[in-house]
Amino acid sequence: MELDSLYQEVILDHYKHPLNKKLQSDFTAQVHHVNPSCGDEITLNVNISAGIVKSVSWDGVGCSISQASTSIASDLMIGKSLDEALKIVDSFSDLMSSKGTMVGNEEILEDGVALAGVSKFPARIKCALLGWMAFKDAAIQSSKN
Amino acid sequence: MKPMFSPAEIRKDFPIFSKVMRGGNRLVYLDSGATSQKPFQVLDAERNFYEQNNAAVHRGAHLLAEEASIAYEGARQVLADFLNAELDEVIFTKSATESINAIAYSFGNTAPGSRFALKPGDRIVVSELEHHANLIPWQQLAKRTGTELVWFSIDAEGRLDQSNLNELINASTKVVAITHQSNVLGTIIPLDEIVKRAHSVGAVVVLDACQSAPHFAIDVKALDIDFLAFSGHKALGPTGVGILWGRSEYLNEMEPFLTGGSMIESVTMTEAKWAPSPKRFEAGVPNMAQAVGFAAAISYLNNLGMDNVAKHEKDLTAYALNKFKQLDKVKLIGPKDNVDRGSVISFTIEGIHPHDVGQVLDQYGVAVRTGHHCAWPLMRKLGLVGTTRASFYVYNDEADVDALVDSVLQAQKYFKV
DSSP: OHHHHHSOHHHHHHHHSOTTOSOOSOOSEEEEEEETTTTEEEEEEEEEETTEEEEEEEEEEOOHHHHHHHHHHHHHHTTSBHHHHHHHHHHHHHHHTTTTOOOOOHHHHGGGGGGGGGGGOGGGHHHHHHHHHHHHHHHHHHHHO | OOOOOOHHHHHTTOGGGGOOOGGGOOOEEOBTTTOOOOOHHHHHHHHHIIIIIOSOTTOOSSHHHHHHHHHHHHHHHHHHHHHTOOGGGEEEESOHHHHHHHHHHHHHHSOTTSTTOOOTTOEEEEETTOOGGGTHHHHHHHHHHTOEEEEEOBOTTSOBOOTTHHHHSOTTEEEEEEESBOTTTOBBOOOHHHHHHHHHTTOEEEEEOTTTTTTSOOOHHHHTOSEEEEESTTTTSOSSOEEEEEOHHHHTTSOOSSOSTTSEEEEOSSOEEEOOTTGGGOOSSOOHHHHHHHHHHHHHHHHHOHHHHHHHHHHHHHHHHHHHHTSTTEEEESOSSSSSBOSEEEEEETTBOHHHHHHHHHHTTEEOEEEOTTOHHHHHHHTOSOEEEEEOOTTOOHHHHHHHHHHHHHHHHHTTO
């Protein structure tokens, strides 16, 4: 079924058991992003010190795609250098705008490739990008602070 | 004898129902609250206008200009009759949103001393049920003029709480802007007491009829309201055309919202004098083909009979309410009985976000609306991030409700809740 390309098992797992979904207080930047078309909301904290992503934590409400995607993104970013992390975000953005033509690089995106199918559903791409864009915004703000 | 109301027969007039949807399914279109589908009579009317009569209305002395003007003014007459209004009271806009903004901006542009002028200490009354289109224009007008914005609350079932009517609509109140039927919950607002109270304090009543006028007969004289807005595309008509209705005596006192061609009586390099309504509010070459298509849609509804339309939708809503009450872990949001209630079913499914519900339903050809339905304050009030909304119209039948229920069960199975 077409749906299975959207809702892979790994996505449903992240949705039911999201990672890093508890805001940490020792952040270097905090952002709040919303998806005005569907009402999804996310608050995301990052701690980036000496160019390394020490922690990513978040809280929010949203659909399975946005929640799972944020869970995957947060898990990926922790421990990476800021440069690396931003490259991963770009790689994911490319995947999302591929209209189903890319499968994603598993070495870079890990569980994130499970979201490749989202790119075939234009209405859901924003859901998948919510957490990633929040991270990117927070990372940029943190480097300014 | 008129034939029985038959959605299956009606669907034959709508080309879109022959489309094959995801999963090879037929289209089960339950999103008419967002926009309705269009019968070929409407598509043909628009096409015919372009093929036979196209010219800028109210200008030029050639045959096409005459025919275009006759078609356009004929459309106005159809809409006026539909609302039991006078011809000069019906203004074509591009949308209901534009209609409401036209009223709000007009009030805001009015010179001090006019009955529509707003100043600090005055009050505008809305409700928690409002669509953004009937909230934000008033909210922003209140900000610009220093006016106070207050609102009716709702109870747990989404009925309007009118217990504080006399305090809310007080002597300072200038405008009461309220929806006729909630686009999210289907709640139909009983207007009698609101209108009486508003008029007793000298306030005008603006009715957002987007969700009511396409579904049951509206008589602006019987309702005794002062302004009304609704859109063509929710009433089987084209996009890009809406209606602003207002009492003639008010419209001719009001400042126009948009200025330019057609809306003037005389112009010099430094001054302009406004034409009377409706031209006063129709600057520029209007959406003529869309107005003609809108009138064809209204004629289509008139042929069905608005009372028959209303009865059909009420029966279908009763059937759907009954089906939904039997579903496990599915919560109806909005009035649970079928009194003062339109053909809208909003619901949540425990453990599944509305966006995901909509996605699974789509796999079965079932088109619904998900999210906050442009009524974010209402969602916050209800403590919800969103709902899934099925809305019915003339082409829907019990088989559509059954398909909806089946796909809801599939969603629960898919997400293992």
